Amino acid sequence: MLGRLNHVAIAVPDLDAAVAVYRDTLGARVSQPQAEPDHGVTVVFVTLDNTKVELLEPLGEGSPIAAFLERNPAGGIHHICYEVDDIVAARDRLKAEGARVLGDGEPKTGAHGKPVLFLHPKDFLGTLVELEEA
Amino acid sequence: MLGRLNHVAIAVPDLDAAVAVYRDTLGARVSQPQAEPDHGVTVVFVTLDNTKVELLEPLGEGSPIAAFLERNPAGGIHHICYEVDDIVAARDRLKAEGARVLGDGEPKTGAHGKPVLFLHPKDFLGTLVELEEA
Numbered sequence: 578m579l580g581r582l583n584h585v586a587i588a589v590p591d592l593d594a595a596v597a598v599y600r601d602t603l604g605a606r607v608s609q610p611q612a613e614p615d616h617g618v619t620v621v622f623v624t625l626d627n628t629k630v631e632l633l634e635p636l637g638e639g640s641p642i643a644a645f646l647e648r649n650p651a652g653g654i655h656h657i658c659y660e661v662d663d664i665v666a667a668r669d670r671l672k673a674e675g676a677r678v679l680g681d682g683e684p685k686t687g688a689h690g691k692p693v694l695f696l697h698p699k700d701f702l703g704t705l706v707e708l709e710e711a
Numbered sequence: 712m713l714g715r716l717n718h719v720a721i722a723v724p725d726l727d728a729a730v731a732v733y734r735d736t737l738g739a740r741v742s743q744p745q746a747e748p749d750h751g752v753t754v755v756f757v758t759l760d761n762t763k764v765e766l767l768e769p770l771g772e773g774s775p776i777a778a779f780l781e782r783n784p785a786g787g788i789h790h791i792c793y794e795v796d797d798i799v800a801a802r803d804r805l806k807a808e809g810a811r812v813l814g815d816g817e818p819k820t821g822a823h824g825k826p827v828l829f830l831h832p833k834d835f836l837g838t839l840v841e842l843e844e845a
Binding site: 578579580582585587589595602603623626628630657660670676699701703 | 715838
């Protein structure tokens with residue numbers, strides 16, 4: 578069912594400082610910051626040869642990464658995103674296996690314009706998993 | 712400097728249960744468990760289309776993931792591994808930029824038989840970063 582690793586998302590308190598770490602210290606290719614007000618984050622894409630890392634800074638009130646940064650003020654890996662061919666089929670399989678899908682279980686349009694779902698960390702080895710339709 | 716994302720490592724308290732999550736619930740391809748006594752872990756490789764996830768269970772006394780699992784008993788993402796062409800050149804660049812390399816700063820032979828280094832999470836957005844020579 579799982580296809581590519583779409584991205585690893587790292588929540589950071591200061592996007593400029595995070596860009597300096599990846600661009601200057603680690604010598605990676607980074608994008609310009611992109612505000613995603615519908616998702617409560619500003620994102621910078623780090624392009625690796627086979628996948629990407631997304632650096633996420635909270636944007637606006639009630640950002641979905643605000644609580645995580647309160648617990649992890651220096652930042653940390655927030656979630657991991659895997660691609661699936663058919664997100665509704667994936668959801669139905671996961672629910673049949675007893676796994677919990679966050680929210681109302683209906684796919685939403687993610688930051689890349691594709692349908693996404695988030696899965697409960699307690700059912701996935703303590704990791705927040707995003708599924709994105711490829 | 713950064714090339715491919717080599718792997719994302721997830722520390723887990725129970726490797727059989729973790730394999731069931733990735734193989735049965737998520738429908739991924741998983742390897743047989745492989746004991747790595749020199750590295751204090753037993754590992755299962757999850758093969759994705761573009762990279763891999765490594766599920767790590769502590770092995771023996773003083774496993775390097777034991778303390779992490781005490782803090783995160785359900786498991787969690789332990790580190791992220793990026794490939795570099797030349798690990799000594801990478802280390803020298805990082806040190807010149809003021810970043811801390813863990814241990815004595817000399818590359819060790821990692822679980823894939825290649826030279827590796829670990830970088831200090833406090834200098835890398837709260838994430839433990841492994842560099843592996845490609």
